[in-house]
Every structure is written in C-alpha cells, then in structure tokens.
Amino acid sequence: MWKKEDGKPQAVPEISTAPAGAISTPSPTPAPIRETPKEVSVSSKAAACISQGIRIKGEVTGSEDLFVDGQVDGKLNLTNGSLTIGPNGRVKADVSAREVIVRGTVEGKVSGRDKVQLWSTGQVIGEVQTDRLAIEDGAMLRGKVEAGKHPGKTGEAQAAAAGATSSAGKSSGPVSMSSGTAAD
Secondary structure, three states: OHHHHHHHHHHHHHHHHHHHHHHHOOOOOHHHHHHHHHHHHHHHOOOEEEOOOOEEEEEEEEOOOEEEOOEEEEEEEEOOOEEEEOOOOEEEEEEEEEEEEEOOEEEOOEEEEEEEEEOOOOEEEOOEEEEEEEEOOOOEEEOOEEEOOOOOHHHHHHHHHHHHHOOOOOOOHHHHHHHOOOOO
C-alpha cells in the first residue's frame, strides 16, 4: 500500500516539477511569457485597428488584417491581409490588399487581389481592380472598374496569336479588350 500511495504523490510532483523547474530558472520564465502572447495574437489573427478619432497621413504597410474606422491619407498596402474600412472610416489613398471590404468612404485606387466588397454604407470614388466584386444595394461606386481574372502573359500571347489567325467573331470579349484589338 505504501508503494501505491508513494506512486501517487510521485506522479503529482513529477507534473509539478516540470513547471517548477521552468519557474525556478529566471531566464526561461520571461521568454515563455513573452512568446505566449505572440502566439495568441498570431493564431487569433485579430485585426489591427485605426479607430475613430485617429488620423494618419503617410504610408501604411503590413501583411496582417487591418480595420480602419478613422482617417487615412496617403497609401495603404497590405500584402497578405484583409482591409476593412469601417462605417466611420474615411480613406483618401491608393489601397492594395488581398481582400478589401468598404463600409465607409474611399477616394483613390482600390486593388483587391482576391475580392472587393462594397457594403450598403460604402462609397468608392476612383478605380477598382479585383478578381471578384460584390456590391450591396445602397452602395455608391463612381469610377472605373476592372473585375475578373486577367489572363497571364502566356495566355495573352496565345490569345493574340489566336486572334491574328482567326476572325474577329471567334475572339472572346475579354481577350480582345486585353489585347487592344477592336471588333467591327
């Protein structure tokens, strides 16, 4: 019996010994505490926020998600992130991100690599370039729109060669637009 009871207390100290060893060493203790918040923020992918009342003039770049509910004048470039312009957001900038969601006002060129969404409260004045575009009732868009997948350089070369050897009636609309030829 004593051996079984000794086994139970030994199991408990073994579990507590590992954390106690980490706590007793002063240098590893700050490192895990500092690493834990970084891992939490990366795994949760919480968006950075420019809140209402904040005004930024200049260039904002990054690779994470960003929520803008304040004012930004200049340039916004998020290589891998999603950009959301909140209902109070006012952006006078060229905007480039993987995904752009507009609930406020944007003046400038909006480039969404995957998609651009205009909510009912959203307003865009300028150029929009994206693969997919979604516009809700009530949204305002004033400017130039280029939506849809663009053929690669090899696709354009093949389309141009096909357009030269075939009649204009066989060439499709987007190919003739991208190659610069006009159908009569």
